[in-house]
Amino acid sequence: MTTQIEQRHAVKGAVRVEGVSMTFRRKGHETHVLDSIQLGIEPGEFVCLLGPSGCGKSTLLNVIAGFIKPTAGYVMVDQNPVMRPGADRGFVFQQYSLLPWKTAFQNIELGLKIRGMAKGDRTELVNDYLNRVGLYKHRNSYPHQMSGGMQQRASIVRALVNSPSVLLLDEPFAALDAQTRHMMQELLLDIWEDLKTTVIFVTHDIEEAIFLGDRICVMGVQPGHIKAELPIGLRRPRHFDDTLSADFVNMHRQVFECIREETMKSMEKGF
Amino acid sequence: MAVSVSRAYSPRWLTQLGNTLSNLLLANRSLRRLLAMVLFFGIWQFLCVINFNVFVDFQFVPSPAKALAATIKFMSGNPWVHFRSSIMRVFWGYGFAAIFGVFLGVLIGWCAVIEDFLLPPLELLRPIPAVAWIPLAILMFPTSESGMIYITFIGAFFPILVSTIRGVESTLNDMVLVRVGQCLGAKPWHIFKDIVVPGSLPSIASGLTIGMGNAWFCLVTAEILAGRYGIGYLTWESYVTSNYPPIVMGMLLIGLLGAFSSWAVSKGMEALMPWRVIKKQS
Ligand SMILES: Nc1ncnc2c1ncn2[C@@H]1O[C@H](COP(=O)(O)OP(=O)(O)OP(=O)(O)O)[C@@H](O)[C@H]1O
Ligand SMILES: [Mg+2]
Numbered sequence: 001m002t003t004q005i006e007q008r009h010a011v012k013g014a015v016r017v018e019g020v021s022m023t024f025r026r027k028g029h030e031t032h033v034l035d036s037i038q039l040g041i042e043p044g045e046f047v048c049l050l051g052p053s054g055c056g057k058s059t060l061l062n063v064i065a066g067f068i069k070p071t072a073g074y075v076m077v078d079q080n081p082v083m084r085p086g087a088d089r090g091f092v093f094q095q096y097s098l099l100p101w102k103t104a105f106q107n108i109e110l111g112l113k114i115r116g117m118a119k120g121d122r123t124e125l126v127n128d129y130l131n132r133v134g135l136y137k138h139r140n141s142y143p144h145q146m147s148g149g150m151q152q153r154a155s156i157v158r159a160l161v162n163s164p165s166v167l168l169l170d171e172p173f174a175a176l177d178a179q180t181r182h183m184m185q186e187l188l189l190d191i192w193e194d195l196k197t198t199v200i201f202v203t204h205d206i207e208e209a210i211f212l213g214d215r216i217c218v219m220g221v222q223p224g225h226i227k228a229e230l231p232i233g234l235r236r237p238r239h240f241d242d243t244l245s246a247d248f249v250n251m252h253r254q255v256f257e258c259i260r261e262e263t264m265k266s267m268e269k270g271f
Numbered sequence: 272m273a274v275s276v277s278r279a280y281s282p283r284w285l286t287q288l289g290n291t292l293s294n295l296l297l298a299n300r301s302l303r304r305l306l307a308m309v310l311f312f313g314i315w316q317f318l319c320v321i322n323f324n325v326f327v328d329f330q331f332v333p334s335p336a337k338a339l340a341a342t343i344k345f346m347s348g349n350p351w352v353h354f355r356s357s358i359m360r361v362f363w364g365y366g367f368a369a370i371f372g373v374f375l376g377v378l379i380g381w382c383a384v385i386e387d388f389l390l391p392p393l394e395l396l397r398p399i400p401a402v403a404w405i406p407l408a409i410l411m412f413p414t415s416e417s418g419m420i421y422i423t424f425i426g427a428f429f430p431i432l433v434s435t436i437r438g439v440e441s442t443l444n445d446m447v448l449v450r451v452g453q454c455l456g457a458k459p460w461h462i463f464k465d466i467v468v469p470g471s472l473p474s475i476a477s478g479l480t481i482g483m484g485n486a487w488f489c490l491v492t493a494e495i496l497a498g499r500y501g502i503g504y505l506t507w508e509s510y511v512t513s514n515y516p517p518i519v520m521g522m523l524l525i526g527l528l529g530a531f532s533s534w535a536v537s538k539g540m541e542a543l544m545p546w547r548v549i550k551k552q553s
Contacts, residue, residue: 065450065454067450085450085454093447097447099451101470110455115456
């Protein structure tokens with residue numbers, strides 16, 4: 001079952017962010033949100049973007065997704081410049097974003113249907129993924145009949161089923177309770193270890209960033225920039241117990257120091 | 272506190288009776304609705320019986336009992352020809368309004384060019400009440416039947432059009448939904464079909480329900496225009512011939528038919544939207 005899913009993901013998903021700047025103009029008022037961001041991501045790497053609220057994490061992710069155009073610079077995904085949103089960059093939103101008028105199955109199936117995959121093939125593939133995240137029983141449920149955790153699992157699978165080069169997640173677990181959040185983190189790692197899709201994961205939770213990532217990019221404010229890039233050397237596969245290890249705690253302290261200054265700045269700015 | 276003290280002084284059976292009654296009324300929604308109807312007709316009958324005349328004069332208002340008598344008389348005659356005429360007029364007028372209203376509304380909401388070309392004249396026509404159309408309807412249409420259908424159409428068309436436009440616009444305004452489609456590789460056609468249309472369905476449904484009510488509302492207007500049959504015609508005719516009880520009967524029949532068909536439309540639309548949950552304060 002997993003092998004069929006694995007085969008569909010070749011090694012791809014190099015991302016290059018080249019000098020991306022973003023300035024929002026509204027009523028003659030300018031907000032400089034991103035300042036020449038430079039970022040290179042290896043195929044199959046799991047990168048966490050960490051930073052205080054308002055530092056421009058979502059803005060950067062939206063630029064990579066192609067939802068908004070940067071004022072300067074560009075983004076490349078596997079030799080292709082990003083011009084507009086596309087199925088090669090799967091996106092998981094912070095808000096529950098399943099289409100309310102489609103069942104879990106239909107939501108996940110949509111991308112494949114748009115691409116014109118035959119019905120039999122797509123049913124098989126969607127069912128595989130549903131099984132993988134424990135949602136097969138709920139495949140005919142509408143979003144309002146599912147818990148927040150179930151909805152986010154379906155959202156992740158909806159993005160993954162199109163075998164994207166990159167999976168972009170914008171604080172996907174922020175609205176979940178702590179217990180569910182931990183389970184979702186482990187589930188995400190579990191799937192990622194099978195698929196090895198490139199992941200860019202936005203969060204403001206230090207522990208989450210360390211637990212998930214190969215590398216943490218800490219973002220600073222005023223305007224948003226990459227302040228530091230910290231590789232996470234913790235062994236994989238990771239388990240929740242690892243969050244209690246000495247290495248983890250050290251890492252946590254290090255990241256905390258790094259981000260503290262920025263949080264102070266952003267609080268002064270009034271976020 | 273105050274409640275429990277006062278209860279201590281009243282006999283037990285009275286308290287119990289009070290509790291039972293209030294439980295029945297609060298718990299059972301159909302009972303509450305029935306009670307509302309009984310009160311409505313009861314008060315009306317009472318006002319007629321005492322010849323209420325303070326600013327509003329009930330002297331010539333037929334009482335519910337008289338209206339009922341008129342209804343029985345009407346029903347034992349040949350009522351179906353009237354029902355059939357009215358229902359057919361509403362059916363055609365509303366049918367065209369639903370088709371054009373939803374179709375144009377979706378186009379106007381979706382595409383700015385179409386909006387610029389179609390919306391200004393439609394906005395100009397929208398506030399014109401159905402009555403004001405009577406002279407033109409007589410001049411424009413070859414038969415009085417088609418004129419009447421046109422007036423019912425006018426009544427239903429605008430609420431359907433406006434709700435549809437609003438629904439489409441607010442769905443497009445929901446950035447997340449559109450973005451979801453975009454990063455699944457959706458072309459504009461897919462976004463239209465899989466996101467915009469289902470997303471605006473709740474609005475379209477409310478437009479269709481309101482439109483159905485308005486179609487009946489305009490029927491009386493339309494049937495003043497001409498014809499020898501129809502509930503609205505009957506109502507107007509009774510007024511002209513000073514036969515008052517059938518006026519009330521006609522009004523109530525139109526109310527009843529209008530309410531029933533609006534209800535049917537909203538039920539039908541709910542069946543199209545199994546994903547919707549509506550939880551009200553009880
Ligand atoms: N469309 C826009 N127009 C004007 N300003 C914007 C726009 N989008 C974002 N901003 C501004 O850009 C800054 C960064 O916003 P962004 O949403 O990227 O922050 P974030 O790091 O994701 O914060 P959070 O953790 O709270 O989600 C904020 O100051 C915000 O007000
Ligand atoms: Mg954000």
